[in-house]
Amino acid sequence: MPPAERFDVDRAAARLRDALGEPEYTRARTTGHDHPERPAAALNDVSFAR
Numbered sequence: 001m002p003p004a005e006r007f008d009v010d011r012a013a014a015r016l017r018d019a020l021g022e023p024e025y026t027r028a029r030t031t032g033h034d035h036p037e038r039p040a041a042a043l044n045d046v047s048f049a050r
Contacts, residue, residue: 017025
């Protein structure tokens with residue numbers, strides 16, 4: 001990933017972690033490739049706009 005994009009990715013990940021809570025975020029990260037619809041469904045409840 002280009003360094004210029006790292007900040008945006010880290011910011012989005014932090015917001016998602018805050019919204020889901022650490023245990024759910026970790027589960028989504030570890031199982032997301034096996035079940036891509038689960039993390040995507042969680043994004044429906046998260047607003048990244050400030």
